[in-house]
Amino acid sequence: MVKKITANRIRTLSKQDKSANEIVRQLRREGRGIRRATALAIIREERGPKHIAVYSKHRGTSKRYELYGTGKQLSSIMIDTVKHPPRKRITRVSAEKLKSYSQRSKYIDYKEEWDRRPTIKS
């Protein structure tokens, strides 16, 4: 369990646009050393997830992914979503759900590909 004072200190430091490493170093200097993983959990909670939409056309119809999660989770999914369209027209999923490959094939249509250079009106 993290002390309330430490958690609040992490929140205030993350509001000042400091990175996780800088926050951990700062806490160590103040005599409140904490593991990076536990600090990261609080920072992510404070900052909230990233919301990213990937949209284009597949066989003439517009389709879109609406993904949310941490940067690390999102960047691991992006490789697939940028290549292949979703099964449904609008797919809103958390990046955490798409972590495993078995779950990914539920939402991503691996047999198909996005149209080449379509004209999209956003």
Add this chain to the structure above:
Amino acid sequence: MITKKSGIEDQQLRVNSFPNVILGDFHNNITKIDLDNCFSIKQPKHIANMVNNRFKLDGYIILQSSTKTHTIRNEELTEVVYRYKTRGYHLVFNRRVSESEIKSILAWLCLQLKDENLTKWFLMQCIKQTFTLRIGFKGKKIRPPKIVYHYGKQDKMIAKFLDNRQFILNLNGVKNVKTEKT
């Protein structure tokens, strides 16, 4: 990232690594406005000030998205008589708002401006139930929107929007985006 040495320092040829898709931000607690066919930055500035003062949205940033060239031809459609350019702008506001509040803000603005493009965009967002603005490239040539003006605080939702923007630009391999602040 490809760099080109042609006299100007740090000139970067930004190449879109995903030309078949568009990447955007769809956070539903950020007030976003998409303005098309503006002749100068004065128009989006005036609109942003109007919305910011009326709904007390703390501050805003203006992003310049894409330019469009219009041509006027003569009656026989053989010669180009006049050419002019218009620009698209995106407005992002700082205060956190609910989804219903965004809808009310945009509906009010549509009534005030009577802009066909804005109304169409607003209706499309209502159909999709998310408010999306483009952050990344569009096709191979059209570059990501760049910041041209900012006013007021930028610590809440603008910071979040810029965080998302940086993430998408990093995905494309663009790391240092020069922002022009006026």
